[in-house]
Amino acid sequence: MATVTEETKRSAGRSAGYPFIPLGKAVERAGELRKAVGKSDTRMLSAMHHWGYGPKSSGGIQTVAALKHFGLLEDSGSGEDRRVKLTERALRILLDERPNSADRIDLIKRCAITPKMHQELWQRWGKELPVDEEIRHYLLFDRDFNENGARDLIAEYKATLGYAGLLDSDSLPPQDADIIEPQEPKEEASMEKKFTEMRREPVQRFFGGGEGVPVAPAVVAEGTSSLVLYNDRIRITADVDLEGAKELMRKLQKRIDLLEEEKGPN
The missing domain is CATH 1.10.10.10 (Winged helix-like DNA-binding domain superfamily/Winged helix DNA-binding domain)
Structure with a gap:
């Protein structure tokens, strides 16, 4: 045999x-x-x-x-x-x-990250793609791709990111937008309560309506956190201890305040 x-x-x-x-x-x-x-x-x-x-x-x-x-x-x-x-x-x-339509550009970026494997690769490397051999090794041994599939996906994925402008440092999807430095919250106790509620759910999520870029669970370094404000959404990525959680709540309150200012009175 x-x-x-x-x-x-x-x-x-x-x-x-x-x-x-x-x-x-x-x-x-x-x-x-x-x-x-x-x-x-x-x-x-x-x-x-x-x-x-x-x-x-x-x-x-x-x-x-x-x-x-x-x-x-x-x-x-x-x-x-x-x-x-x-x-x-x-x-x-x-x-x-429309020439240089921001809406069209945004939709194209969303399309690029919609396929599940694209979400996974983007969360792993973002716009800083390693050499093809590194991606190929990951696909073969961590994702059980066959060799032809790994080769074809790498070529297709790189072409898609290039078309969507996601390899341009000035043109990134929500998770890589500029982060605004946090300020002290108005109600610390209220923010700690919100964190307790958040712990019952995944730490990475979107807040707000509209069609967001689908995001696969990210690998987050221990003790780090970030909040990204993008249009009417807030994206949270965190793996923190108690002090880090308090800092995360300050960031969250700041983003909420900014969204409420943009929205204006009801």
């Missing part, structure tokens, strides 16, 4: 899901579909036809999956009756023709 080596397993194993094409190509495909069917839904087979794929083409199926990964496409039904439709996010990107 033939011996199955670890190398063979890595070559033949199944990789975690990730987009078949980078974000730039996915937006282009979404644009082609909009020109063909507008805002209406259509049969998945028809969408594949508009992209130049046959009804049994794996490329067409993977293109549908890629647009779903990025939040550009939604589907319903199954089999030959399966239908697809561009999402509100996709339409806002495609129809926003």
Whole structure:
């Protein structure tokens, strides 16, 4: 009987899901579909036809999956009756023709970090990507990717970050926005009570409405904390002792005060 080596397993194993094409190509495909069917839904087979794929083409199926990964496409039904439709996010990107539109740029950044594997890689390295060999080692041994999958994901992920401008230090998603230094809170006892309540839930979360960038649990160095203010949201990352918790509450109160000032009186 033939011996199955670890190398063979890595070559033949199944990789975690990730987009078949980078974000730039996915937006282009979404644009082609909009020109063909507008805002209406259509049969998945028809969408594949508009992209130049046959009804049994794996490329067409993977293109549908890629647009779903990025939040550009939604589907319903199954089999030959399966239908697809561009999402509100996709339409806002495609129809926003304003020069240097901040809204469009923000949505593209959100798309880039929407796929689960992209969330994971971003939380691990952010914009400071290591050499490909380091990423490949992580995917092979920590995430059980096969070699082809690791290679393809690295290329797709780097192309997506480049398209979204997330490798530019001046253009980052919420978790890397500038942090405002904290000030003393008005009600220390109230803030300690809030921290006690927070301990019952994960320490990393969003406050506020709107569509936020999905964020996977981050690896936080012991004894550190940060709060990031981004539009109407506050992002908290913390792993602290009691004194660190009090400092975190001061930061939180400051962010709440800033949001209330921006919101103005009811």
